[in-house]
Amino acid sequence: MTVGNQDAARQEHRAQMAALLATARDEYVAAARAGRGGRPTQVRYAAAVDDLVRGLAERAVQESMHPFVVCALGGYGRRTLCLNSDIDVLIVFDGPIGPGEERFVNALLQPLWDLKFTVGHHIRELKEFDVIDDQNPEFLMALCDLRLLTGDVRLFDEVFTRAHRGEETRAGRLVDVLLTLVDERYAEFNNTLYQLEPDLKKAPGGLRDISAIRLIRSLARDLFVGRSRPEGERLDEAEEFLFRARSVLHVLSGRDMNGLSHELQEQVAELLGVPGPDSRQRVEALMGDYFRHARAVANALAWTRKVARPPAPITEPGPVTQNVAVAADGIRFVDPVKAVGQPAWWLEAFEVAIANGYPVSDDVRALIQENVGRYTADYFMANEEGRLRLRAMLYPRPGLSARLSDMLECGLLGTIFPEFEKIHCRVIRDFYHKYTVDEHTLLTIRNLESLWHPTSASRARFASILNEVRAPELLTLALLYHDVGKWRDDDHAIESVRLAEPMLARLQLGEDDRQIIDFLIRQHLAMSKAVFRKDFGDPETVAEFASLVGSEEHLKMLCLMTLVDIEAVAPGTLTPWKEDLLWRLYVDAYNHLTLGYADELIQKNQSDRVRVLAECPDDISEEELSRFLDGLPRRYLSVFGLSAIYRHVRLARGLKDDDLHLSLEKRDEIWELTVAALDKPFLFSNISGVLASFGMDIHRGQAMTTPDRLVLDVFEFTDEEGFLRQNSGARDEIARVLRQVVTGATDVRTLLRGRERSLVLRRRREVDISIHLDNAHSRRYTVLEIVTADVPGLLYRISRGVSDEGCDVDLVLISTEGRKAIDVLHVTKQGRQLDEHDQVALKQALVRTLEATYEAH
Amino acid sequence: MKLIKSVVRPNKVDDVRDALEKMNVPGMTVTEVRGHGRQKGHTAIYRGKEYNVSLLPKVEIEVVVQDSIVEEVIKTIMAAARTGEIGDGRIFVLPAEHSFNIRTGEKDTP
Numbered sequence A: 001m002t003v004g005n006q007d008a009a010r011q012e013h014r015a016q017m018a019a020l021l022a023t024a025r026d027e028y029v030a031a032a033r034a035g036r037g038g039r040p041t042q043v044r045y046a047a048a049v050d051d052l053v054r055g056l057a058e059r060a061v062q063e064s065m066h067p068f069v070v071c072a073l074g075g076y077g078r079r080t081l082c083l084n085s086d087i088d089v090l091i092v093f094d095g096p097i098g099p100g101e102e103r104f105v106n107a108l109l110q111p112l113w114d115l116k117f118t119v120g121h122h123i124r125e126l127k128e129f130d131v132i133d134d135q136n137p138e139f140l141m142a143l144c145d146l147r148l149l150t151g152d153v154r155l156f157d158e159v160f161t162r163a164h165r166g167e168e169t170r171a172g173r174l175v176d177v178l179l180t181l182v183d184e185r186y187a188e189f190n191n192t193l194y195q196l197e198p199d200l201k202k203a204p205g206g207l208r209d210i211s212a213i214r215l216i217r218s219l220a221r222d223l224f225v226g227r228s229r230p231e232g233e234r235l236d237e238a239e240e241f242l243f244r245a246r247s248v249l250h251v252l253s254g255r256d257m258n259g260l261s262h263e264l265q266e267q268v269a270e271l272l273g274v275p276g277p278d279s280r281q282r283v284e285a286l287m288g289d290y291f292r293h294a295r296a297v298a299n300a301l302a303w304t305r306k307v308a309r310p311p312a313p314i315t316e317p318g319p320v321t322q323n324v325a326v327a328a329d330g331i332r333f334v335d336p337v338k339a340v341g342q343p344a345w346w347l348e349a350f351e352v353a354i355a356n357g358y359p360v361s362d363d364v365r366a367l368i369q370e371n372v373g374r375y376t377a378d379y380f381m382a383n384e385e386g387r388l389r390l391r392a393m394l395y396p397r398p399g400l401s402a403r404l405s406d407m408l409e410c411g412l413l414g415t416i417f418p419e420f421e422k423i424h425c426r427v428i429r430d431f432y433h434k435y436t437v438d439e440h441t442l443l444t445i446r447n448l449e450s451l452w453h454p455t456s457a458s459r460a461r462f463a464s465i466l467n468e469v470r471a472p473e474l475l476t477l478a479l480l481y482h483d484v485g486k487w488r489d490d491d492h493a494i495e496s497v498r499l500a501e502p503m504l505a506r507l508q509l510g511e512d513d514r515q516i517i518d519f520l521i522r523q524h525l526a527m528s529k530a531v532f533r534k535d536f537g538d539p540e541t542v543a544e545f546a547s548l549v550g551s552e553e554h555l556k557m558l559c560l561m562t563l564v565d566i567e568a569v570a571p572g573t574l575t576p577w578k579e580d581l582l583w584r585l586y587v588d589a590y591n592h593l594t595l596g597y598a599d600e601l602i603q604k605n606q607s608d609r610v611r612v613l614a615e616c617p618d619d620i621s622e623e624e625l626s627r628f629l630d631g632l633p634r635r636y637l638s639v640f641g642l643s644a645i646y647r648h649v650r651l652a653r654g655l656k657d658d659d660l661h662l663s664l665e666k667r668d669e670i671w672e673l674t675v676a677a678l679d680k681p682f683l684f685s686n687i688s689g690v691l692a693s694f695g696m697d698i699h700r701g702q703a704m705t706t707p708d709r710l711v712l713d714v715f716e717f718t719d720e721e722g723f724l725r726q727n728s729g730a731r732d733e734i735a736r737v738l739r740q741v742v743t744g745a746t747d748v749r750t751l752l753r754g755r756e757r758s759l760v761l762r763r764r765r766e767v768d769i770s771i772h773l774d775n776a777h778s779r780r781y782t783v784l785e786i787v788t789a790d791v792p793g794l795l796y797r798i799s800r801g802v803s804d805e806g807c808d809v810d811l812v813l814i815s816t817e818g819r820k821a822i823d824v825l826h827v828t829k830q831g832r833q834l835d836e837h838d839q840v841a842l843k844q845a846l847v848r849t850l851e852a853t854y855e856a857h
Numbered sequence B: 001m002k003l004i005k006s007v008v009r010p011n012k013v014d015d016v017r018d019a020l021e022k023m024n025v026p027g028m029t030v031t032e033v034r035g036h037g038r039q040k041g042h043t044a045i046y047r048g049k050e051y052n053v054s055l056l057p058k059v060e061i062e063v064v065v066q067d068s069i070v071e072e073v074i075k076t077i078m079a080a081a082r083t084g085e086i087g088d089g090r091i092f093v094l095p096a097e098h099s100f101n102i103r104t105g106e107k108d109t110p
Helices: A003-033 A039-060 A099-114 A137-143 A153-164 A167-188 A207-219 A234-253 A262-271 A279-308 A343-356 A362-374 A384-393 A400-409 A412-416 A418-423 A437-450 A457-468 A472-481 A492-507 A511-522 A526-533 A539-549 A552-567 A576-594 A607-614 A622-629 A635-639 A642-651 A683-693 A730-743 A748-758 A794-804 A836-856 B010-022 B067-081
Strands: A068-072 A087-093 A119-125 A147-151 A324-327 A330-333 A660-667 A670-678 A696-705 A710-719 A770-774 A782-789 A808-817 A820-828 B002-008 B029-035 B042-046 B049-053 B056-065 B089-095
Touching: A003 A039, A003 A099, A003 A234, A039 A068, A039 A087, A039 A099, A039 A147, A039 A234, A068 A099, A068 A153, A087 A099, A087 A137, A087 A153, A099 A119, A137 A167, A147 A153, A167 A207, A167 A279, A207 A234, A207 A279, A234 A262, A234 A279, A262 A279, A324 A343, A330 A343, A330 A362, A343 A362, A343 A384, A343 A400, A343 A412, A362 A400, A362 A412, A384 A472, A384 A492, A400 A412, A400 A437, A412 A418, A418 A437, A418 A472, A418 A492, A437 A472, A437 A552, A457 A552, A457 A576, A457 A808, A472 A492, A472 A511, A472 A552, A492 A511, A511 A552, A526 A539, A526 A552, A526 A576, A526 B010, A539 A552, A539 A576, A552 A576, A576 B029, A576 B042, A576 B056, A607 A622, A607 A635, A607 A642, A622 A642, A642 A660, A642 A670, A660 A730, A670 A683, A670 A730, A683 A696, A683 A710, A683 A730, A683 A748, A683 A794, A683 A808, A730 A748, A770 A836, A782 A794, A782 A836, A794 A808, A794 A820, A794 A836, B002 B010, B002 B067, B010 B029, B010 B056, B010 B067, B056 B067, B067 B089
Parallel strands: A087 A119
Antiparallel strands: A068 A087, A068 A147, A324 A330, A660 A670, A670 A710, A696 A710, A696 A808, A770 A782, A782 A820, A808 A820, B002 B056, B002 B089, B029 B056, B042 B049
């Protein structure tokens, strides 16, 4: 045959191959468009490609070359070839690769490339299989699906034998490698399958997971003998669904695209014949199907992993409480039969798991799933103990979000918080969110718990705020509900507030707590808007935002909520740049609330004042209430609820000089002393001194003074030495001593000197003394901010030092952060701000006082 | 063609984007940046501790436009990003020789 004839024959053969391929592809496209692009279609297409490769190999054989085999690997080896997938082939020669072998390879691969295949090819000599290269895990995995396409059958047997030689000893390592690859892949997807635009191949719950499950079960087959697979037929069903959807994606995109993007979801739903009255509902149904299948796959992989690589045994298995025990696979019920009718135990199982960092066993979750439908939310919150336990369970700590996720999967979370069910697997289509609404919510909680162990200095700033929040479990509760309103399309924050109301009623939270949760849900986007859409370099913007927030407690919680909410949108959404902006607004607003609030007094037409007047009880007249409120800073209405305000009004009734009206109440472990009096020198320092003299550790508090000399001081403290706890007449005794000190009958310094002598010498100097004075934050006052180590009697010493310098203390904010005390005092001297000379003198005096304080301790 | 790089306040990005879209400027690249010009940063105080914020968060917006509309685009950006205070940002205009559409390979198309 002449060279010209050879070329013509080659061209003719290639044309035949192209026609064969075109026919196979046309059939594939037609099947995929009819929603039938599943396994049978892919197997048929793989067979057509097999024929093509065989035909090309046949014509590529050279006169002088060693025996060879051409094999399929990976997905192609498994005969599941999607329309535009790569084809992975292995070519092995039974001898050295010379010019003849190279010509064969070129003659085989070149036409495949010309036909637009992406070919993953491995060319080997047989002797290379004498020792299997352990350093290429992907190739080792691919060899597990080795399939002969054409060539010398005896050589294939040899390759197969050598490729699988020592597999028993290598299997363990292969399983480890495979699981590592799974972990790396999961990390790319933030370890969640609830992706709004999932990659059907690589995402958790995708086709790669199915391959991994089968491979692990094959490699470690001995471990699976006699075990019934919990997923039943669901794995095959999931694979078929994923195959069909993936086929549609390949057809629509014309390439190897596996991402089920927003743009293509409508068409995929239509071509797969997903039912629904309109395109939106068809997409939601499609994604619902996807999440159901992906969850089945991910659960099957998790079970396979547990069997192949059981988790480290619990060090001390056995009963943890009367009802639950810990076993090798996590928390179990002591008496599973009885547990069926004991829903309180279900919650207990999760309480114990969260508190101790244990998983909850599959058996417990299955038992709950089977029986939870018989109960409602009211059952779990029927008594105070149940309500308090539920609240305590939500305290953010490592493992909380994972257990909440378990509770969601088994139906317990949706039973206790039925409003949350509205967003289960809810798909919202926007350019930003990457996860379903429920998964986004659980991720916010995961981000919150991770703040306990910050990974950067910039994140540690926010962690310090979390440390100061009084009731972080309320933040978890607000996060759980912040997006439940997204089940509808309108303003979701308002709808979320509406849906949270029944939950707040069921939990019977106090007024203050309800108000915090209401605020957080309603305003959960406010800080984000202020940071990114407003110029908060403008003091008015900061003042406006601070006014919306109202108190530093609200600010701290809202800041944390904003941080974790942004972070849960998608990986990379919370950049260091955004963190910095958020922190700047937090600092500016914090300073405004704590240093710059003095000049903003309650106004007549202020909305929250109007509300206080409108809901005023009968025993308080409008005139009395107005007289009380006039001259107080606006902050007062933000930090106190209605019942506290009315209590204060009653306390301030009929005050005369030297009168001291007080109330002392206990909330959990915290005591609250409220004092109303007419202002006089040393009043604040005397009260704080008396508390210190009884061994009380003041954590928070505030003092306010009106132009009419009304003083309202509120102190929150712990009874460190048990004086109130151990003495029945302790309250009266504290009141008696307070009155004696305020009237001058007793000198508080005498009381404290005795105490200081009895204190064991201890020195807490790990926190530097920081004293800052400025006249910029207020027109009327000099703002004195002191940050220093907290010791008993500190507040007394500071306020005494200020009074000793001839200054008047009108407003005080007291807070503590761990061992650090942060006290802000608004002071004047002879009715005016302190000049520079006075400031220097006061600062020096306070430094001396504090140094002496630490020496004394 | 010109590459117009604008460094603006973060809260002005939406305004600039909307204004450019109204002009039918076909695309833009937005990048979070930090820096300072005359607005040298400031000293902030938190809990009595001073810290210096020397590099301020800004946003850089890049657009490539035909020479004929460069002046109009600059005026539009200025109008949308200006507050009148120090820190409004800067606009840089650079020559752009060619642009290519990576998908289609087309050259110098908007």
